Amino acid sequence: MSVTAAPRSTARPRGRGLVEERPLRHPDTSSPEVMGRRGWWLVVLNFVLPGSAQVLAGNRRLGRFGLGATIVMWLLVLLTVLTALMWRPLLFSAASNWFVMLGLQVVIAFYALLWIVLTIDTLRLVKLVRAGTVARIGVPLLAILLAVASTTASVWAFDRVNSVRETLSTVFGSSGPSVPPSDGYYNILLLGADSGEGRDSMRFDSISVVSVNAETGATTITGIPRDMGHFPFAEGPMKDLYPDVHEGRIDATCGWGSGVNQLQTEVEVCRDGNALYPDAVANGSTPGVEATKDAAEGILGITIPYYVFIDMKGFADLVDALGGVDINVVERLPKGGGPQFEGQSAEDWAEGWIEAGQQHMDGDTAQWYARSRYTTSDFDRMRRQRELQQAILAQMTPQNVLDRFSEIADAGQVLVETDIPADLLPFLADIAMKAKEQPVTTIELTPENGIPERDTDFAYVRELVQNALHPATPTPAPEG
Structure with a gap:
């Protein structure tokens, strides 16, 4: 009677096979080298593609949510770049919308918080107690550095968006209706x-x-x-008062000259400006400005x-x-409010001097360059103000x-x-x-x-x- 030997099984043990085929999810926990290498990979993957570490080695539902949020963020960035290149008015329109900017802030804050949650969960998946000494110290240190970098970027973006939103709210809070261009x-x-x-x-x-x-x-x-x-005035309340040309009035109680810059005093101090321009304040202006x-x-x-x-x-x-402006100063100018006593020269009262030549001006120097009125004329000052306007545009x-x-x-x-x-x-x-x-x-x-x-x-x-x-x-x- 012959006995036939049973064929020898070639199947690998189940646990061992999973370790070999899926080392990130089922690592060999007995090997500090394997666990250390796995830790480095998970931390880097979490930074490069948040959510991927969870999909490969942790809670897949959380990982898919993180990956979905990451993809959405990258799509928003790509859409913003394409809009800036091809449809700039649309991008500016979105940037000038208070609610859009507030929504963008919420999205940035939520994604930053999600990134922190994913980083903490990634450190849990690493199982540092099983890793070697170098990985046990280096992996959490790298995770912290990457988390700080990502959080800093999120705070920077949040701050930029918040600055836009607050500036628009403060500067453009009230205004009249928009009008089309006049003669182009x-x-x-x-x-x-x-x-x-x-x-x-x-x-x-x-x-x-x-x-x-x-x-x-x-x-x-x-x-x-x-x-x-x-x-002369254009059609309006001041034209009704001055059909031909503007005239000054000498009055001990309240007078004004005929110059353009006298209108603020005349309309808002000596006259009832709100009666002349009743809609000015509601439209973000003032009676003096409207005049x-x-x-x-x-x-x-x-x-x-x-x-x-x-x-x-x-x-x-x-x-x-x-960061300052660059101006070519053609004549030496004094800083300061002018002489305090009759007969004083600029050397006596000047707080400082703006020397002739090419200058890189800070704010204080630029302000005096625009305002300096002694030792020079108003027409020279107009020229300097125009130079500063162009220098600011250049910056x-x-x-x-x-x-x-x-x-x-x-x-x-x-x-x-x-x-x-x-x-x-x-x-x-x-x-x-x-x-x-x-x-x-x-x-x-x-x-x-x-x-x-x-x-x-x-x-x-x-x-x-x-x-x-x-x-x-x-x-x-x-x-x-």
């Missing part, structure tokens, strides 16, 4: 003064109009002398729906936030703004008042990007440009502005 231009009245002197008696030290072509972004800045007097708009429209012959007021004290903060590069975004946003909140509506910001931001590629044209209404201080020919001024904004197209010479 967005015209904005740019005013500068020291708000700290008391808004009821403040006079605008700098008055100019920024005209931005709605299609090309070409920018023209027209400077109006603050003491320009006997000017100045009407004056600028009458002088230049263009429609000016919006204004931007720049506080000169906050102006220095903006320059510092941008507003995407890289510089991104690097110093929080500082710039914080400075903007205390620097600027405006009635530009928030829904117009996407278009203006897109135009500003185009404007960076073109030189800025300036028009100074000064005697050296044929505009006398007195007996100004305002018809000539309007013609000058129209020729700058709408230059004639040269007629091609006929062939032959």
